[in-house]
Amino acid sequence: MAGIEVTALHKRYPDGTVAVEHVDLSIGHGELFVMLGPSGCGKTTTLRAIAGLERQTAGDIRIGDTLVNDLPPAERDIAMVFQFYALYPHLRTRDNLAFPLRAEGLPKPEVHARVTEAARLMRLGPLLDRRPRQLSGGEQQRVALARALVRRPRAFLMDEPLTNLDAELRADMRTEIKHLQGELGATMVYVTHDQVEAMSLGHRIAILNKGRVEQIGTPLEVYDRPASLFCAAFIGSPPMNLIEVEVVDGKLHSQGGLVLPPPPGLPRDRRLVAGVRPEALEVTAPEAEGSIPARVVSVEWLGDEVIYVVDHGGQRDVRVRMPPTVRFAAEAKVGLRHTGGTPTVYDVSTEELVA
Amino acid sequence: MAVSVDEAVSTGPARDHAPPARRLGGRGRSVLEVVLLTVLAVLMLFPVLWMLETSIKENRDVYAIPAKFFDFDVTMAHFKDVFVAPDGGRTALSVSFFNSVVVAGVSTLLATVLGVPAAWAYSRFAVRAKKDQLFFILSTRFMPPVVVVIPIFLMYREFGLIDNKLGLILIYAAFNVPFTIWMMKGFVDEVPAEYEDAAMLDGYTRLQAFWRYTLPLLVPGIAATAVFALIFSWNEFVFATFLTSSDSVRTAPPAIAGLIGGTTTDWGLVAASSVVFALPVLVFAYLVRKHLIAGVTLGAVRR
Ligand SMILES: Nc1ncnc2c1ncn2[C@@H]1O[C@H](COP(=O)(O)OP(=O)(O)OP(=O)(O)O)[C@@H](O)[C@H]1O
Ligand SMILES: [Mg+2]
Numbered sequence: 320m321a322g323i324e325v326t327a328l329h330k331r332y333p334d335g336t337v338a339v340e341h342v343d344l345s346i347g348h349g350e351l352f353v354m355l356g357p358s359g360c361g362k363t364t365t366l367r368a369i370a371g372l373e374r375q376t377a378g379d380i381r382i383g384d385t386l387v388n389d390l391p392p393a394e395r396d397i398a399m400v401f402q403f404y405a406l407y408p409h410l411r412t413r414d415n416l417a418f419p420l421r422a423e424g425l426p427k428p429e430v431h432a433r434v435t436e437a438a439r440l441m442r443l444g445p446l447l448d449r450r451p452r453q454l455s456g457g458e459q460q461r462v463a464l465a466r467a468l469v470r471r472p473r474a475f476l477m478d479e480p481l482t483n484l485d486a487e488l489r490a491d492m493r494t495e496i497k498h499l500q501g502e503l504g505a506t507m508v509y510v511t512h513d514q515v516e517a518m519s520l521g522h523r524i525a526i527l528n529k530g531r532v533e534q535i536g537t538p539l540e541v542y543d544r545p546a547s548l549f550c551a552a553f554i555g556s557p558p559m560n561l562i563e564v565e566v567v568d569g570k571l572h573s574q575g576g577l578v579l580p581p582p583p584g585l586p587r588d589r590r591l592v593a594g595v596r597p598e599a600l601e602v603t604a605p606e607a608e609g610s611i612p613a614r615v616v617s618v619e620w621l622g623d624e625v626i627y628v629v630d631h632g633g634q635r636d637v638r639v640r641m642p643p644t645v646r647f648a649a650e651a652k653v654g655l656r657h658t659g660g661t662p663t664v665y666d667v668s669t670e671e672l673v674a
Numbered sequence: 675m676a677v678s679v680d681e682a683v684s685t686g687p688a689r690d691h692a693p694p695a696r697r698l699g700g701r702g703r704s705v706l707e708v709v710l711l712t713v714l715a716v717l718m719l720f721p722v723l724w725m726l727e728t729s730i731k732e733n734r735d736v737y738a739i740p741a742k743f744f745d746f747d748v749t750m751a752h753f754k755d756v757f758v759a760p761d762g763g764r765t766a767l768s769v770s771f772f773n774s775v776v777v778a779g780v781s782t783l784l785a786t787v788l789g790v791p792a793a794w795a796y797s798r799f800a801v802r803a804k805k806d807q808l809f810f811i812l813s814t815r816f817m818p819p820v821v822v823v824i825p826i827f828l829m830y831r832e833f834g835l836i837d838n839k840l841g842l843i844l845i846y847a848a849f850n851v852p853f854t855i856w857m858m859k860g861f862v863d864e865v866p867a868e869y870e871d872a873a874m875l876d877g878y879t880r881l882q883a884f885w886r887y888t889l890p891l892l893v894p895g896i897a898a899t900a901v902f903a904l905i906f907s908w909n910e911f912v913f914a915t916f917l918t919s920s921d922s923v924r925t926a927p928p929a930i931a932g933l934i935g936g937t938t939t940d941w942g943l944v945a946a947s948s949v950v951f952a953l954p955v956l957v958f959a960y961l962v963r964k965h966l967i968a969g970v971t972l973g974a975v976r977r
Pocket of ligand 2: 363478
């Protein structure tokens with residue numbers, strides 16, 4: 320296993336599309352690193368550049384201590400799992416697993432041993448003699464993972480490997496991948512546009528937008544302190560409420576009358592936006608202590624929680640996450656109260672976190 | 675290279691799922707269908723049938739007026755005449771059949787060997803002005819080949835390719851390469867590029883990846899394409915007529931056409947040689963019919 324360093328990566332396709340503007344990544348040895356971002360932000364391109372399937376226009380890629388810019392994929396000693404599993408349809412599972420090993424020219428007993436080992440890890444025993452078309456989506460994915468394992472590469476790259484699975488299976492496979500990664504101590508770069516997947520898997524998450532890295536951090540950091548308005552609006556479901564605020568008497572005041580505690584080090588004379596998580600707000604009975612008057616616009620019952628969309632006279636409605644024990648109907652007159660800690664604050668013009 | 679095409683072409687259950695509208699259409703409609711199809715079949719097949727009949731009729735029955743449909747005497751003499759000369763040697767016709775096999779076979783091979791990798795490259799790589807190039811390649815097939823027969827003739831005279839099998843092979847290959855590229859590009863597009871990506875990560879070079887992964891998946895498509903190219907080369911008449919003159923180089927189409935005309939025409943021989951000429955194409959198309967279906971439906975590889 321080895322770490323991966325990506326420095327000032329830039330990729331422009333021959334047709335002129337700039338898929339990656341500027342990306343710096345430093346992925347540690349044995350780390351499960353997730354790249355998260357909306358469709359078209361350059362995740363796949365970055366991954367393919369690391370794999371050597373795409374030549375970057377500028378920038379350096381190092382795997383371990385080796386500068387791999389000019390190495391073909393075959394010499395980078397990396398395994399990749401594709402969204403579409405790319406199992407060879409005319410080969411049985413057994414041979415699909417053995418293929419990369421035969422490319423290396425390993426002796427037969429060794430090939431057999433490694434295939435058996437990978438099959439055990441991914442519980443493929445009964446499937447070894449089937450062809451891909453005789454396997455379910457989840458089974459195919461397990462075979463694809465096993466094929467990545469057999470070679471014992473220096474790092475694993477995964478491009479949305481679970482997208483084609485249904486929700487339940489996806490959750491299972493997520494656990495399985497995480498477990499496997501831990502057990503092998505493997506360096507793994509995992510690409511997804513699913514934030515739940517990113518949060519639950521990643522040791523660290525890089526949030527990409529329009530070919531740039533917006534933020535790199537642990538899932539907690541990324542959730543608690545989104546580094547930009549983009550991250551704030553991207554992470555969380557529903558995402559943060561972004562409320563325009565003014566500093567009056569050392570406190571943050573929203574247009575609708577919500578008062579929030581200010582973080583230290585606020586800049587002066589700038590238009591500011593506070594990011595408030597839906598769980599940092601509370602819908603109360605009207606005129607409850609510390610609340611401002613508000614009106615319920617709509618209610619989403621999710622079973623284990625309720626999302627209220629509330630109008631408090633501000634420019635935008637805010638979303639509030641409440642336990643299902645509290646019940647207000649739509650159009651009800653209610654109170655709105657801030658219960659969380661200090662919010663994050665962003666500069667409207669730079670869209671960056673300022674405090 | 676062992677890819678089973680049979681698996682790719684579903685044959686079984688389709689029959690059971692005939693749309694109900696068909697059945698509800700009632701007897702009247704199906705009778706009409708049968709009648710129309712029969713008429714069509716008779717119209718289409720009559721010349722073929724007549725050719726078959728004539729090829730096995732005694733000469734006096736061939737020329738009988740009114741024509742004899744059923745009660746004629748059967749002979750294999752015409753077929754013997756196709757291959758065996760009166761002096762016992764090989765006929766010019768039999769030589770022309772051999773030439774046809776060589777010319778059609780080699781030109782198809784050439785077109786496939788050149789066209790398949792080209793199609794792969796056009797499908798996989800970012801080529802400058804790819805669309806324009808592909809359009810240009812296709813545009814060579816827009817005009818009727820006859821249009822270029824004079825310039826080709828003059829050019830070939832310079833190169834000494836007139837009345838030369840190599841000349842025919844080259845021109846047929848030239849016509850088949852664009853066709854092969856276009857047809858094969860469709861097939862290559864159907865094979866996900868991730869196979870090659872995965873193979874390259876597994877330690878193969880790009881060419882090995884193509885050779886070991888993509889090519890086996892392309893076999894049905896290559897077979898279908900090659901059959902079409904083969905049929906084109908086998909049937910080609912205009913260039914064969916203009917560019918060849920001697921019996922030792924001629925292919926079958928002009929040789930058979932040459933039997934007609936002059937003072938008398940031996941229709942029995944014409945019919946027999948036509949049957950011999952048509953047979954290989956029919957047999958070949960029949961043998962690879964599954965590949966053809968797989969090819970035409972582009973269903974050989976599913977994502
Ligand atoms: N081969 C290519 N040629 C030209 N443009 C491309 C090519 N591949 C991708 N792009 C463009 O580059 C941008 C980034 O693509 P990329 O596939 O890296 O996005 P992604 O983040 O993986 O998106 P998704 O989540 O949809 O997979 C997109 O705008 C895409 O249209
Ligand atoms: Mg992608």
